[in-house]
Amino acid sequence: xxxxxxxxxxxxxxxxxxxxxxxxxxxxxxxxxxxxxxxxxxxxxxxxxxxxxxxxxxxxxxxxxxxxxxxxxxxxxxxxxxxxxxxxxxxxxxxxxxxxxxxxxxxxxxxxxxxxxxxxxxxxxxxxxxxxxxxxxxxxxxxxxxxxxxxxxxxxxxxxxxxxxxxxxxxxxxxxxxxxxxxxxxxxxxxxxxxxxxxxxxxxxxxxxxxxxxxxxxxxxxxxxxxxxxxxxxxxxxxxxxxxxxxxxxxxxxxxxxxxxxxxxxxxxxxxxxxxxxxxxxxxxxxxxxxxxxxxxxxxxxxxxxxxxxxxxxxxxxxxxxxxxxxxxxxxxxxxxxxxxxxxxxxxxxxxxxxxxxxxxxxxxxxxxxxxxxxxxxxxxxxxxxxxxxxxxxxxxxxxxxxxxxxxxxxxxxxxxxxxxxxxxxxxxxxxxxxxxxxxxxxxxxxxxxxxxxxxxxxxxxxxxxxxxxxxxxxxxxxxxxxxxxxxxxxxxxxxxxxxxxxxxxxxxxxxxxxxxxxxxxxxxxxxxxxxxxxxxxxxxxxxxxxxxxxxxxxxxxxxxxxxxxxxxxxxxxxxxxxxxxxxxxxxxxxxxxxxxxxxxxxxxxxxxxxxxxxxxxxxxxxxxxxxxxxxxxxxxxxxxxxxxxxxxxxxxxxxxxxxxxxxxxxxxxxxxxxxxxxxxxxxxxxxxxxxxxxxxxxxxxxxxxxxxxxxxxxx
Numbered sequence: 001x002x003x004x005x006x007x008x009x010x011x012x013x014x015x016x017x018x019x020x021x022x023x024x025x026x027x028x029x030x031x032x033x034x035x036x037x038x039x040x041x042x043x044x045x046x047x048x049x050x051x052x053x054x055x056x057x058x059x060x061x062x063x064x065x066x067x068x069x070x071x072x073x074x075x076x077x078x079x080x081x082x083x084x085x086x087x088x089x090x091x092x093x094x095x096x097x098x099x100x101x102x103x104x105x106x107x108x109x110x111x112x113x114x115x116x117x118x119x120x121x122x123x124x125x126x127x128x129x130x131x132x133x134x135x136x137x138x139x140x141x142x143x144x145x146x147x148x149x150x151x152x153x154x155x156x157x158x159x160x161x162x163x164x165x166x167x168x169x170x171x172x173x174x175x176x177x178x179x180x181x182x183x184x185x186x187x188x189x190x191x192x193x194x195x196x197x198x199x200x201x202x203x204x205x206x207x208x209x210x211x212x213x214x215x216x217x218x219x220x221x222x223x224x225x226x227x228x229x230x231x232x233x234x235x236x237x238x239x240x241x242x243x244x245x246x247x248x249x250x251x252x253x254x255x256x257x258x259x260x261x262x263x264x265x266x267x268x269x270x271x272x273x274x275x276x277x278x279x280x281x282x283x284x285x286x287x288x289x290x291x292x293x294x295x296x297x298x299x300x301x302x303x304x305x306x307x308x309x310x311x312x313x314x315x316x317x318x319x320x321x322x323x324x325x326x327x328x329x330x331x332x333x334x335x336x337x338x339x340x341x342x343x344x345x346x347x348x349x350x351x352x353x354x355x356x357x358x359x360x361x362x363x364x365x366x367x368x369x370x371x372x373x374x375x376x377x378x379x380x381x382x383x384x385x386x387x388x389x390x391x392x393x394x395x396x397x398x399x400x401x402x403x404x405x406x407x408x409x410x411x412x413x414x415x416x417x418x419x420x421x422x423x424x425x426x427x428x429x430x431x432x433x434x435x436x437x438x439x440x441x442x443x444x445x446x447x448x449x450x451x452x453x454x455x456x457x458x459x460x461x462x463x464x465x466x467x468x469x470x471x472x473x474x475x476x477x478x479x480x481x482x483x484x485x486x487x488x489x490x491x492x493x494x495x496x497x498x499x500x501x502x503x504x505x506x507x508x509x510x511x512x513x514x515x516x517x518x519x520x521x522x523x524x525x526x527x528x529x530x531x532x533x534x535x536x537x538x539x540x541x542x543x544x545x546x547x548x549x550x551x552x553x554x555x556x557x558x559x560x561x562x563x564x565x566x567x568x569x570x571x572x573x574x575x576x577x578x579x580x581x582x583x584x585x586x587x588x589x590x591x592x593x594x595x596x597x598x599x600x601x602x603x604x605x606x607x608x609x610x611x612x613x614x615x616x617x618x619x620x621x622x623x624x625x626x627x628x629x630x631x632x633x634x635x636x637x638x639x640x641x642x643x644x645x646x647x648x649x650x651x652x653x654x655x656x657x658x659x660x661x662x663x664x665x666x667x668x669x670x671x672x673x674x675x676x677x678x679x680x681x682x683x684x685x686x687x688x689x690x691x692x693x694x695x696x697x698x699x700x701x702x703x704x705x706x707x708x709x710x711x712x713x714x715x716x
């Protein structure tokens with residue numbers, strides 16, 4: 001039994017006396033003896049001194065806008081006959097006691113240095129994989145990393161002691177932060193140089209695509225499902241354009257693809273779309289909405305952030321590089337667009353940043369853990385605040401530029417700054433106790449001193465080398481993008497409480513994605529050319545029960561119909577009607593109109609995740625503001641230069657005009673029965689009025705009906 005276990009009251013009283021500057025030389029010697037001979041005493045000493053130093057600092061008004069009370073920061077209270085641990089401290093008293101606190105902290109450092117000097121430390125420094133593609137600032141920080149010891153600790157940096165130390169019983173996370181099942185477990189690979197990233201043979205797309213088909217066919221057989229037939233070219237064409245480009249194909253694009261008789265034309269089209277600027281624009285929109293939301297924030301430079309993502313997707317930067325830049329970015333938010341991600345989420349002590357990073361990059365919901373342990377999985381409250389500690393050095397500062405000659409205000413910008421700060425993060429448990437958390441990720445402790453850039457360390461730990469958790473979270477979200485549902489019911493909350501429908505396939509794709517170098521375009525090729533993505537949305541008796549809306553896990557024996565997003569609806573409407581070209585509206589004005597239309601559906605909740613809801617479900621009713629607004633008037637304009645005007649004025653039969661209107665809206669030609677119904681509609685709508693044929697009005701009615709159809713508003 002250690003000394004601290006034998007005499008807990010003695011150590012507490014000695015620490016109280018040290019903080020009150022009333023220890024005798026003998027008592028100081030006794031305190032030094034306890035601290036130097038017990039690891040438990042050393043940890044209690046450091047925690048106690050750090051806590052008291054923070055209390056006095058806050059009481060003096062230096063640590064926060066308002067002093068912390070003893071109710072906000074519960075600490076140990078000595079028995080009644082002994083001087084209380086926390087007294088009411090006036091600002092004048094606190095200023096007198098500041099030198100005492102500083103002296104106490106100096107004594108702490110001296111004791112620790114003495115202990116280290118007496119017992120030389122032999123550190124087996126682990127070497128961490130740092131991929132060649134990692135951002136420069138992370139690679140630089142990794143080359144100068146400081147690891148204090150190999151002794152495991154619950155809180156704070158490890159102690160630099162070489163002797164065997166009995167580890168005290170600790171209340172800590174039962175598992176590494178956010179660790180999943182087998183595919184979600186990662187370990188630091190020892191003895192690999194940072195310049196020796198693991199090399200793998202080239203990934204064969206054909207092999208991966210075949211594996212996807214094999215995994216799913218095995219599942220279909222086990223469930224007794226007969227998959228739907230292969231989607232025809234029209235159905236697949238519209239689907240892949242909406243998923244990759246965010247819009248329906250133009251009439252010319254549809255005609256070109258449907259006339260192509262090459263066997264490999266689907267693969268060729270996927271490559272063409274991935275090299276088109278529309279792909280980068282679509283995924284920039286998707287990830288901008290996910291990372292910073294749709295609602296406006298005066299501190300966030302949305303244009304600069306979109307540019308960062310657009311350049312990244314255009315250049316096919318590896319996903320782990322993009323994530324690393326988002327987590328470690330610093331500087332002017334107009335010049336470094338990546339900074340806007342954290343600037344948008346630093347409110348409320350960076351709890352939104354903590355929750356959003358976990359949700360989007362790791363596929364786990366942890367926002368509830370800021371208040372209590374999660375009852376549905378093994379993550380603890382401590383794990384949330386250990387992750388939150390990585391963001392405690394970070395703040396945003398608004399700055400203004402002025403003309404040096406006139407002093408006139410020119411512009412303003414927000415700067416993301418890493419402060420020279422260290423130490424733990426304090427959090428309150430449900431029982432009202434205050435605990436401390438140090439930066440720790442998946443079992444890896446990070447030096448909590450001010451010299452360490454914690455976000456750079458987090459980016460390194462999260463994105464370098466093999467990261468099954470990072471890879472699986474991205475794959476699950478991308479699978480949901482293309483199929484309407486991921487391998488789990490919620491792509492934001494993967495884990496044992498929400499098992500994957502195809503765990504082996506998810507694990508296999510995660511491994512192949514990492515081996516490809518986190519190649520986003522390659523992953524999209526695998527998905528779009530896979531067997532399930534080729535299937536029709538039409539189902540039969542043999543697979544009609546494969547319906548995730550009924551509560552069952554998806555089997556992907558057919559393509560699930562999903563509603564268009566607001567952006568897809570707007571962009572598809574403009575593509576089909578060319579309404580934005582009527583009146584020669586420039587791109588800037590057109591984009592401003594687009595953003596204005598989209599914002600009317602955004603509802604912000606201002607929660608701890610900066611949540612917002614898009615009140616747009618892709619239905620015809622949701623789109624009425626678009627269909628009955630100024631753009632629909634332009635879309636139905638039959639004057640010279642308009643799309644509908646060109647169709648009406650063609651010297652061609654009604655069947656050809658109907659075909660072109662259907663290609664523009666539905667990306668297919670009508671069936672014989674649809675041809676018949678549409679011709680009948682045109683005849684009835686063209687009945688002469690006052691001796692004048694209403695041909696134009698008849699085609700306007702037909703075009704409006706196609707644009708307002710359920711088929712136009714869905715992705716199938």
